[in-house]
Amino acid sequence: MQQGISLEHKMKYILLLPLAVMLLLLITFPTIYSWYLSFHRAVLANYFEMPFAGLENYLRVLTDSDFWHSVWFSIYYATIVSLIELFLGFSIALFFNRKMPGKTLIISLFLLPMMVSPALLGVMFRLLLNDSVGLFTYLLGGVSFLTSEYLIPVLIVIDVLQWTPFAFLILYSGLQTVPVELYEAAAIDGASPSQNLFYITVPAVAPFLVIAALLRWLDSFKVFDMVFVLTGGGPGIMTTSLSIYIYKMAFQTGDFGRATAASILVLLAFSMPLVAFVRRARRGINA
Amino acid sequence: MRKRRASSIIAPALRWIVTLAILLVFNSPILGTIITSFKTKADISSMPPKWIFHPVLEHxxxxxxxxxxxxxxxxxxxxxxxxxxxxxxxxxxxxxxxxxxxxxxxxxxxxxxxxxxxxxxxxxxxxxxxxxxxxxxxxxxxxxxxxxxxxxxxxxxxxxxxxxxxxxxxxxxxxxxxxxxxxxxxxxxxxxxxxxxxxxxxxxxxxxxxxxxxxxxxxxxxxxxxxxxxxxxxxxxxxxxxxxxxxxxxxxxxxxxxxxxxxxxxxxxxxxxxxxxx
Amino acid sequence: MKLARVVLMACVVLSLLVAVVFGTAGATKPVTISMVYWPGPEAEAMEKVVKYYNEKISPKSGVKVEMVLFGREGFFEKEATMMAARSSDVDLYFTCSYIVGQHAPYLETLNDYFAKTKIEGGGLENILPVCVDAMTVDGQVKGLTLDASINLLLYRKDLINRLLTDKEWQAKYQEISKRELGKALTPKQPTEWNWDDFMATALFLSKAHNPDSPTEYGTALQAKNMWPNGKVWSAVLRSMGGSWFDDKGKPAFNSPKAIAALKLYADLVKKDASPKACINYEYTEPNEAFKSGRVALLLQWGVAYNELSNKEVSPLVWDKVGIAPHPGERHVVWLTSMGVGVNKFSKNKEAALKWLGFLTTTEAMKIYGESGGVPPVAEVLTGLSAKNPYFGYAKDYLAKYAFSEKAKDKTVDVLRVLAKYVSAVSGGQIDPETAAGRIQKEVEDLLK
Missing domain, CATH: 1.10.3720.10 (MetI-like)
Structure with a gap:
């Protein structure tokens, strides 16, 4: 009996154990290694004996205007894209949240855009938006979309097309957890549909809105494949996201020291707001 | 009464149209991809695009x-x-x-x-x-x-x-x-x-x-x-x-x-x- | 207890020894070496050579070859990762003239092997000298060129011929060149062009300046921010008489020539002689534009000739493709040598070198050329030119015009900077003068 209680007592740690072991195995070495690289002159040419560089990598990153531009672009892009996707995803989730024949198929088809690898979709968009032979170019009246003036809006639209279903999926699952009784009670009180929406639905799915916003923001902040394939970060550095900046620094310049320094800086800068955000989100959920 | 019957037909029809429109817009890149996959090389590079073409399985x-x-x-x-x-x-x-x-x-x-x-x-x-x-x-x-x-x-x-x-x-x-x-x-x-x-x-x-x-x-x-x-x-x-x-x-x-x-x-x-x- | 441990250790050591002995004893059976390649026409042609070797030569040499393809997207990044990790998973790396400087520390030097070993019908002397040089780093040969790719001018023969004969066209041409360039030019053969002629022709064949032009745009630049596009621009710079470095070896980008080369890109886009979307053009997009009859002139890689002159793939233009070197004060073609080098950490270096030896032979390079590659062997190129005129041009241009720029292990970095600013200038985000200044500063920083 005594043993049983202590086992139950330890259970909370035992349940966390698999996760902890996995993180320990996969994260420890790369993290230490990344910190190590960031303080060394770790370029491909002298990868075997890297001289110690102190804070040089960090200083060079912080004084690089391209770095700041990429941070700004990523924040701008992530914010706009996640706002649109949340709005559309929520609207469509509400729209689909009713009895419809063939709903499984409809929802599966709606989730389809998510199922194409962004890297490959980027390649296809090179063709579909090509100003000589592109299907979309033709359908949209022959406008050449991959020019400097339209480039950022086009990237945003592509992201929205591909990832709105993601926001939808989370919000739609969230909608399923709202108890029907709430609406029934509201109906007795004579609530209007908009009152239902703002006083019942939105508060009930608020935690899911937060989760969807957080995930979409983080992922679009890191956007890489699709933009890289489509624009290469150009023209100039106009569409260079932070991931593209780091990727080019690491693999094309071969400067792993500066690339890791840049990503550690980002992690440090964002860990504070992220902690605050997740805390608040949790409190919101618990309340 | 008649009004209700009319709306009971129109509303679902509208709903279906909206559903189809949503599916079509969001899946347009995939539809474009599927069409491309059945075209010959020459058809892919033709302008204006061929909507009616001889589909091939070569790819x-x-x-x-x-x-x-x-x-x-x-x-x-x-x-x-x-x-x-x-x-x-x-x-x-x-x-x-x-x-x-x-x-x-x-x-x-x-x-x-x-x-x-x-x-x-x-x-x-x-x-x-x-x-x-x-x-x-x-x-x-x-x-x-x-x-x-x-x-x-x-x-x-x-x-x-x-x-x-x-x-x-x-x-x-x-x-x-x-x-x-x-x-x-x-x-x-x-x-x-x-x-x-x-x-x-x-x-x-x-x-x-x-x-x-x-x-x-x-x-x-x-x-x-x-x-x-x-x-x-x-x-x-x-x-x-x-x-x-x-x-x-x-x-x-x-x-x-x-x-x-x-x-x-x-x-x-x-x-x-x-x-x-x- | 202690004894047990000693016995255990002895057992381990013994079994290891046994394994080593048996391991070496088993080495007489054929060794399979793996060679990294990128997918595309080069790999398809090389596959034929590999097949021939594995069937005919392997029984004698005791070496079998296996090709490993990595996708083009992220290709060198993956190789860089493997090199940095001192991987021995592959025996031969794919390398190119512009990146061999970066790869050099991880590749075997080939001079000794080729000096010591007599290869019948082959050897380094069988390869065009310009292609051997392209893979040489600090006097050491680090890679073997297997394919010589050049950047040149492709043009619509039919339109140029008409321009050279049609009086009305010539009058219009003069009018446009007078208005836009300030001098009345007469049409010339593309092989005799300087950049004014190119510009005038590009403007003449653009709807924006000449509503009767059969093509919408004169040309389609490759101005995406991808470093390979830096090579095309460098060829423009060189043909205008400029170069990356001055006589003292200092970067020379803040120069009138570099500004002029940047201005050419900016003007072509600004004056609607190139599609505005060219800021997202790589190799493929200009070909699509050319195939659909939208553009008349391309600064393009020679490989494109095969696709553009293929009746099935390019039904509109296949019989109208002309070839010339880059226009300019001195005609040039940028040479990219593609080939392989031996991984320094490979466990099968001997076998890999044997295979390289075979690749230098006329026998091997003939199969390669017949399967669609452009082998760096004069004799083979001459032989092939009867069937495909491109090989004749390639041989001629390689001898007369080939050049490439290098900055030791930083070549790709310089190209990256160039591509960034070339795309910015073409997109109209920055003027050529400022761009030249920034390129100069960034390249100086790089090479510090």
């Missing part, structure tokens, strides 16, 4: 048999890696999420830590992981890919499961506790069925995410564990982009995910319609 044949690429193998790898990742992620996250919610271990710190992983650009980890994997012989193996992809998908799954478990009424579990059920039994027999929609969403996202993952698969495979995304990118050659072949590869690669999503989706809906939460 599918090229993808599946020609060029010396083992595409069926790539598919097999992708399926094993995606399923393996989904299972591993669930196995690790479900108990952890329960512990985080019900026992509040670490006061939310584990959750924040795992979620912040999502902020790490994968790029940064590729070189250290390559070195590590080479050392422990996980390079170019499916297990290696499963482990790394799990790392990428953990944050989403954990966050979702935490959200769903928090929504569970505590009373059910307490009742089971009083009946003397141990925590693992409780998790398996009571919590698991109750959060099936959450599990469905988490599995679906993990599967889809892993299936589409590109950068990790690119760096961590050589030839044995190559996945479909990396395999399809072989048609972006140093010179031309083989549009038709890429389009065919994309079209083929969407089929398994679509099937998987339809299966998990059905679960999701069934779980709901059984009214566990109502």
């Amino acid at each position: 599918y044949q090229n993808v599946l048999y020609a060029f010396g690429y083992d595409f069926p193998k790539f598919f097999q790898n992708s399926i094993v890696v995606s399923l393996g990742t989904s299972l591993l992620v669930l196995a690790v996250c479900l108990p952890a999420a329960y512990s985080i919610v019900r026992y509040d271990v670490g006061g939310g710190r584990p959750l924040i830590f795992v979620v912040s992983l999502r902020l790490l650009p994968v790029v940064v980890f590729t070189v250290p992981i390559f070195i590590l994997f080479q050392y422990v012989r996980l390079l170019d193996t499916r297990i290696g890919l499963i482990l790394m992809n799990s790392l990428v998908s953990l944050p989403i799954a954990l966050l979702l499961l935490v959200g769903f478990i928090q929504d569970l009424p505590r009373a059910i579990e307490e009742a089971a506790m009083i009946d003397g059920a141990s925590t693992p039994r409780l998790l398996w027999h009571i919590v698991l069925p109750l959060i099936l929609p959450g599990l469905g969403a988490a599995t679906m996202l993990t599967f889809v995410w892993t299936w589409n993952e590109y950068l990790l698969s690119l760096v961590l495979t050589l030839r044995k564990a190559t996945t479909v995304t990396v395999g399809a990118s072989l048609f972006v050659t140093a010179w031309e982009v083989q549009w038709g072949e890429i389009a065919a590869a994309i079209t083929l690669s969407v089929i398994p995910t679509l099937i998987f999503v339809m299966l998990t989706q059905r679960h999701l809906i069934r779980a709901i319609s059984f009214g566990f939460l109502k």
Whole structure:
């Protein structure tokens, strides 16, 4: 009996154990290694004996205007894209949240855009938006979309097309957890549909809105494949996201020291707001 | 009365039109891809685009048999890696999420830590992981890919499961506790069925995410564990982009995910319609 | 207890020894070496050579070859990762003239092997000298060129011929060149062009300046921010008489020539002689534009000739493709040598070198050329030119015009900077003068 209680007592740690072991195995070495690289002159040419560089990598990153531009672009892009996707995803989730024949198929088809690898979709968009032979170019009246003036809006639209279903999926699952009784009670009180929406639905799915916003923001902040394939970060550095900046620094310049320094800086800068955000989100959920 | 009958016809019709429009707009890139996959090279490069053309299967044949690429193998790898990742992620996250919610271990710190992983650009980890994997012989193996992809998908799954478990009424579990059920039994027999929609969403996202993952698969495979995304990118050659072949590869690669999503989706809906939460 | 441990250790050591002995004893059976390649026409041609070797030569040499293809997207990044990790998973790396400087520390030097070993019908002297040089780093040969790719001018023969004969066209041409360039030019053969002629022709063949032009745009630049595009611009710079470095070896980008080369890109886009979307053009997009009859002139890689002159793939233009070197004060073609080098950490270096030896033979390079590659062997190129005129041009241009710029292990970095600013200038985000200044500063920083 005594043993049983202590086992139950330890259970909370035992349940966390698999996760902890996995993180320990996969994260420890790369993290230490990344910190190590960031303080060394770790370029491909002298990868075997890297001289110690102190804070040089960090200083060079912080004084690089391209770095700041990429941070700004990523924040701008992530914010706009996640706002649109949340709005559309929520609207469509509400729209689909009713009895419809063939709903499984409809929802599966709606989730389809998510199922194409962004890297490959980027390649296809090179063709579909090509100003000589592109299907979309033709359908949209022959406008050449991959020019400097339209480039950022086009990237945003592509992201929205591909990832709105993601926001939808989370919000739609969230909608399923709202108890029907709430609406029934509201109906007795004579609530209007908009009152239902703002006083019942939105508060009930608020935690899911937060989760969807957080995930979409983080992922679009890191956007890489699709933009890289489509624009290469150009023209100039106009569409260079932070991931593209780091990727080019690491693999094309071969400067792993500066690339890791840049990503550690980002992690440090964002860990504070992220902690605050997740805390608040949790409190919101618990309340 | 007549007015009501009119609206009872118009409203559903309108709803169907909107549904179709939504599906059409969001799937337009895929439709464009599918059309391209059936066109000859010359038809792909013709302007104005040919809407009526003689469909050819040449690109599918090229993808599946020609060029010396083992595409069926790539598919097999992708399926094993995606399923393996989904299972591993669930196995690790479900108990952890329960512990985080019900026992509040670490006061939310584990959750924040795992979620912040999502902020790490994968790029940064590729070189250290390559070195590590080479050392422990996980390079170019499916297990290696499963482990790394799990790392990428953990944050989403954990966050979702935490959200769903928090929504569970505590009373059910307490009742089971009083009946003397141990925590693992409780998790398996009571919590698991109750959060099936959450599990469905988490599995679906993990599967889809892993299936589409590109950068990790690119760096961590050589030839044995190559996945479909990396395999399809072989048609972006140093010179031309083989549009038709890429389009065919994309079209083929969407089929398994679509099937998987339809299966998990059905679960999701069934779980709901059984009214566990109502 | 202690004894047990000693016995255990002895057992381990013994079994290891046994394994080593048996391991070496088994080495007489053929060794399989793996060679990294990128997918595309080069790999398809090389596959034929590999097949021939594995069937005919392997029984004698005891070496079998296996090709490993990595996708083009992220190709060198993956190789870089493997090199940095001192991987021995592959025996031969794919390398190119512009990146061999970066790869050099991880590749075997080939001079000794080729000096010591007599290869019948082959050897380094069989390869065009300009292609051997392209793979030489600090006097050491680090890679073997297998394919010589050049950047040149492709043009619509039919339109140029009409321009050279049609009086009305010539009058219009004069009018446009007078208005836009300030001098009345008369049409010339593309092989005799300087950049004014190119510009005038591009403007003349653009609808914006000449509503009767059969093509919408004169040309389609490759101005995406991808470093390979830096090579095309460098060829323009060189043909205008400029170069990356001055006589003292200092970067020379803040120069009138570099500004003029940047201005050419900016003007072509600004004056609607190139599609505005060219800021997202790589190799493929200009070909699509050319195939659909939208553009008349391309600064393009020679490989494109095969696709553009293929009747099935390019039904509109296949019989109208002309070839010339880059216009300018001195005609040039940028040479990219593609080939392989031996991994320094390979466990099968001997076998890999044997295979390289075979690749230098006329026998091997003939198969390669016949399967669609452009082998760097004069004799083979001459032989092939009867069937495909491109090989004749390639041989001629390689001898007369080939050049490439290098900055030791930083060549790709310089190209990256160039591509960034070339795309910015073409997109109209920055003027050529400022861009030249920034390129100069960034390249100086790089080479510090």
